Amino acid sequence: MKGYAGKLLRVNLTDGKISKEEISESMKKDFLGGRGFAVKLLWDEVKRVDPLSEKNKIILATGPLSGQMLPSSGKMVIASKSPLTGGYGDGNIGTLASVHLRKAGYDVVVVEGRSEKPCLLVIEDDQVRIVEASELWGKNTFDVQDHLEKTYGRNSGILLTGPAGENLIPISTVMSQRGRAGGRPGMGAVMGSKHLKGVVIKGTGSIPNADDGQLKALGKKGYEEIKGKESYDFWMRQGTMQAFEWCNENGCLPTYNFREGVFEFSKEMDGYVLEQFHVDRKGCPMCNMQCGHVIKDSEDQRAELDYENVGMLGPNIGLRDLRQVALLNRMADEWGLDTISLGSGIGFLMEASERGLIKEKIGWGDFVAAQKLIREIGMGEGTGSLVSRGVKAASEALGKDSYRWAMHVKGLEISAYNCHGCPGMALSFGTSPIGASHKDAWIIAWEIATDRFSYSKEKVEKLVEFQRIRGGFFESATVCRLPWVEVSFGLHWYPEYLEAITGIHRTWEDLYQIGDRIYTLIRAFWKREIPQFGRTWDFPPDRWFEEPHSQGKVKGVTVDRKKYEEMLSYYYQLRGWDENGIPLKQTLDRLELKEVAKEITGSF
Amino acid sequence: MIGVEPWVINVAELKFFGYLADLAGSRKREVTLERAVPLRELLPPRFPKENIIILINEKAASLDSVIQNEDSVVFMPILSGG
Numbered sequence A: 001m002k003g004y005a006g007k008l009l010r011v012n013l014t015d016g017k018i019s020k021e022e023i024s025e026s027m028k029k030d031f032l033g034g035r036g037f038a039v040k041l042l043w044d045e046v047k048r049v050d051p052l053s054e055k056n057k058i059i060l061a062t063g064p065l066s067g068q069m070l071p072s073s074g075k076m077v078i079a080s081k082s083p084l085t086g087g088y089g090d091g092n093i094g095t096l097a098s099v100h101l102r103k104a105g106y107d108v109v110v111v112e113g114r115s116e117k118p119c120l121l122v123i124e125d126d127q128v129r130i131v132e133a134s135e136l137w138g139k140n141t142f143d144v145q146d147h148l149e150k151t152y153g154r155n156s157g158i159l160l161t162g163p164a165g166e167n168l169i170p171i172s173t174v175m176s177q178r179g180r181a182g183g184r185p186g187m188g189a190v191m192g193s194k195h196l197k198g199v200v201i202k203g204t205g206s207i208p209n210a211d212d213g214q215l216k217a218l219g220k221k222g223y224e225e226i227k228g229k230e231s232y233d234f235w236m237r238q239g240t241m242q243a244f245e246w247c248n249e250n251g252c253l254p255t256y257n258f259r260e261g262v263f264e265f266s267k268e269m270d271g272y273v274l275e276q277f278h279v280d281r282k283g284c285p286m287c288n289m290q291c292g293h294v295i296k297d298s299e300d301q302r303a304e305l306d307y308e309n310v311g312m313l314g315p316n317i318g319l320r321d322l323r324q325v326a327l328l329n330r331m332a333d334e335w336g337l338d339t340i341s342l343g344s345g346i347g348f349l350m351e352a353s354e355r356g357l358i359k360e361k362i363g364w365g366d367f368v369a370a371q372k373l374i375r376e377i378g379m380g381e382g383t384g385s386l387v388s389r390g391v392k393a394a395s396e397a398l399g400k401d402s403y404r405w406a407m408h409v410k411g412l413e414i415s416a417y418n419c420h421g422c423p424g425m426a427l428s429f430g431t432s433p434i435g436a437s438h439k440d441a442w443i444i445a446w447e448i449a450t451d452r453f454s455y456s457k458e459k460v461e462k463l464v465e466f467q468r469i470r471g472g473f474f475e476s477a478t479v480c481r482l483p484w485v486e487v488s489f490g491l492h493w494y495p496e497y498l499e500a501i502t503g504i505h506r507t508w509e510d511l512y513q514i515g516d517r518i519y520t521l522i523r524a525f526w527k528r529e530i531p532q533f534g535r536t537w538d539f540p541p542d543r544w545f546e547e548p549h550s551q552g553k554v555k556g557v558t559v560d561r562k563k564y565e566e567m568l569s570y571y572y573q574l575r576g577w578d579e580n581g582i583p584l585k586q587t588l589d590r591l592e593l594k595e596v597a598k599e600i601t602g603s604f
Numbered sequence B: 001m002i003g004v005e006p007w008v009i010n011v012a013e014l015k016f017f018g019y020l021a022d023l024a025g026s027r028k029r030e031v032t033l034e035r036a037v038p039l040r041e042l043l044p045p046r047f048p049k050e051n052i053i054i055l056i057n058e059k060a061a062s063l064d065s066v067i068q069n070e071d072s073v074v075f076m077p078i079l080s081g082g
């Protein structure tokens, strides 16, 4: 099939062996790329291993659209068995590494084993080397990015783990280009466990597409369409930060560890305030709607903000100063910590302090304490160490019913949407395949636009549709999910791009089928790795069911547990999974995953 | 008759979020209505007809929904998250 480099690069850091393998036609056809390739490889090669042992593998995967001259395609997926959740973990990242990997002649890199000494993996077309990097160990991701750009040139694809990943902190992520992050469920720690400080990629070739002329013309039209949209100018001014005012208005801004849905100081830090502080814009390669807004933080350093990190490091910890939030965000990026899990962890500790469950006094909005906690979390020391392994582990250690307000699903912290009054979005978090990520199906806007408080079948059907498009196709193609909804970029473009690239005509129905295969295989992976995995893992925390907000639009409202159960059962039915959320044999057969059935022991 | 008369207490309130505020020319408007009118009559021609959230007194509505004084209307873009 055209449009793929066709090669998988395998690097074993234990014995230094480097090999190149052909990617089979069936792999391309059935799993597309990105997340699809990642879960297939992990299913085949990573079985019941300790995520931080040398037996785990880290996958860097692109898809046929990655790095192409078409809107927002500079993305790739980083995946592994997660040290945070114990299940399937991945994240997409916008990075030059995506573009360069394809030009270097590879679609996927599999890194296995563990290097004796800290190292870098350097890929320059077909020259692949493992280079000792002891001098970079312990350094923050901004300094290392600068150093590697000086050594290899600014136009290099660079993926890094920070000091937190080196310290095997399970809420560590992978960083690129001083602010691009991906791999929330501990992908930074997996790199750290392999003593892999970073990956540098430089490619000079081209991708063998079916019809370059057609792709160029379609790509140009796509870029023009985006620029011509009514919402484009506003998007360029505020980007995802427009969600701040939006969420506050709708009573779903995470505030005081998700206790409330509105923040009394929201007007001091919303998208309009961001516009005043804005000094620069950054983003992913191939994107003409770049959404990273740079402001000067409270130490006058450049820091890149988006809604998620402001929501979680602002109202969720009671902090009202945008420039202070920017500083915390910069610290997180330097340490290589996931900002969502970090904000959730700090909020958890503040609430624990308020309840007298820990002896330290950490007040809401305490900026000095928050900085200290970030250092402690990154080191795995002191009070911060309680949440270094995420709030699920923290609540297990703390006891005293703290699980009720440990805001996670499957061990991954909930991102910045408070869902007491959004049952569809609560289900979206509940069924996201990596834990509580908003990326697979951000259904909250659709449900507010239609019938917010309903638990209808239609809502569940819409959720599955969004998962198919976003979590199935976009994550595997790989392209950014934002152009579609944020600027109403037409979905019809994607099958057209795919055809110009691969030479094969596929409809959205065909692509849904691939998405369903990927979701079901991820589900099977969780079941194989965690035998007790099942229905109870698909529930958000008790706070959403039992503790209503005291103010705002959804004051007094909670998610109805019985009706949530009904929606969940219908969701399983649509997916072809049993009442415990385990894929049915006929579903595995239909999705051509027959071999999987044998391995989910006890399921059939 | 439709007019912008902020000193009149008996008004309908229209709030615009995101790029819709750019299109409407402000983030908030108060209008005095002498009769109930469909929302679309209060909006500029360029205002989008679909893919937006419209809430009248917290309930989902459409451009054809009719409002009157004392109603509170919110227009929001559909977002897909950070």
Ligand code: SF4
Binding pocket: A072, A073, A074, A094, A282, A283, A284, A287, A288, A289, A290, A291, A292, A480, A481, A482, A483
């Ligand atoms: S919209 Fe933002 S996240 Fe998406 S590709 Fe562009 S810069 Fe990256």
